[in-house]
Amino acid sequence: MSRTDKEPAADFTDPPVKANILAAGAVVWRHAPQRDGIEIALVHRPKYDDWSLPKGKLDPGETPVITTVREVAEETGLNTRLGRYLGHVTYPIPGHRKLKRVDYWAAEVVDGGFESNPEVDVLVWHRLDRVMDALSYPMDRTIVRNFMRQPADTTTLLLVRHAKAGRSGRYVGDDDQRPLEKAGRAQARALVPNLLAFGATEIVSAPPARCVQTVTPLAEELGVKVELEPLFSESGYAAAPDAARKRARDLVSADSVRVISSQGKVIPDLVEWWAGEDGISLPPARNRKGSVWVLSFNGGRLVAADHLDRILTPNDYPQG
Structure with missing residues (x-):
């Protein structure tokens, strides 16, 4: 098979003109x-x-x-x-x-x-x-x-920040019961085919309602229950970060692709800790609501971390 090289050489840096x-x-x-x-x-x-x-x-x-x-x-x-x-x-x-x-x-x-x-x-x-x-x-x-550059045969863990739930100061009642707003419910539905593309099979969520509701459409699609894990809530993580990190490591499996739904004060710290422990660099990430970290492992070691922003609309590309 001969090389044809008919297609123009690629520019591997972001060009000044936006791709159309x-x-x-x-x-x-x-x-x-x-x-x-x-x-x-x-x-x-x-x-x-x-x-x-x-x-x-x-x-x-x-x-x-x-x-x-x-x-x-x-x-x-x-x-x-x-x-x-x-x-x-x-x-x-x-x-x-x-x-x-x-x-x-x-x-x-x-x-x-x-x-x-x-x-x-x-x-x-x-x-x-x-x-x-x-x-x-x-x-x-x-x-x-x-x-x-990395082993082909990797296992995947998906970290999802809960979708939009409005401002906490405007919600009357227990903040753990604050539900997703309309835009957040749309984000949760949009996440389903994107998470399925990575083979999602099981779901673990922090107990706050907004975390559980973010992955409920996925659970319904898969026909599985959402397992609650208090260690992945902001309060649980702050009280016992080492236990939460061990729990996250234990969820990495060659037999399942697990999804963790958590909060804004948990996911960035967890990912930074993991990257530091296993010696990888992270791409820039704003960790906005409804965004996803795709973590790839080989032999239990984190070998790649990719950030997918928000609900992964066509204009929201992964950063890397």
């Missing part, structure tokens, strides 16, 4: 048949006669996270579970005066099978030592290098 075409894609991976390595899926697009990573444009109202899962399924027939954020590329579209941005995630195959379709006629699996030569574009090779 938004897309998302993935490094789709699986264990080799003998489980003696990792393989990455490349797709051949007959329209361009190239070999690339699966990707596609955002549909109206989609987030990059949702687009990634949908586009991978449409182009490859594979259902995937997202993991680490791998960065983005931006490049001009020749002849259109438009700038395209593509965000990428690692995506492990869960099930499914490839069938030829109008966009992709061939899918080939490559081992890591061969994939670079098979790719047509330098920008794809850069994303694959980002993928290869």
Whole structure:
């Protein structure tokens, strides 16, 4: 397979002009048949006669996270579970005066099978030592290098700050009973497909009503109960931070993707502590209501922390 290099070289820094075409894609991976390595899926697009990573444009109202899962399924027939954020590329579209941005995630195959379709006629699996030569574009090779910087096989823990619940000073009564406001309920619903994209299976929440209500739509979708954990409330965390941190570590599992719903004075400190303990750098994050930290682990060690802001609307990109 020859390199075609027909697509413009990518600019890997944010350009001064805002991208007006938004897309998302993935490094789709699986264990080799003998489980003696990792393989990455490349797709051949007959329209361009190239070999690339699966990707596609955002549909109206989609987030990059949702687009990634949908586009991978449409182009490859594979259902995937997202993991680490791998960065983005931006490049001009020749002849259109438009700038395209593509965000990428690692995506492990869960099930499914490839069938030829109008966009992709061939899918080939490559081992890591061969994939670079098979790719047509330098920008794809850069994303694959980002993928290869950490182990492919990671486990995920999702930390969610509760959605909007109005001002505490305006609520009459026990603050732990303060409910989500209308905008917060919308955030909670919007979180569901985004958290499912990372394979969410179980939910643990701080007891305040606004924390529980933030993950209730997800619990209903999954058909599971929300487990309450007082250590993840602001008061519980302040009283016993070491116990809360141990509890969070204990929730990291290779068998489940757990979601923790907590508060603004808990999540930043917990993530900073974890990053310091395991020696990683954190991306900038405002930790706004309804935002999510995607924590990736290998062998129980935190290897990556990606921040997804607010309800992950199309213009709210992960920072990294």
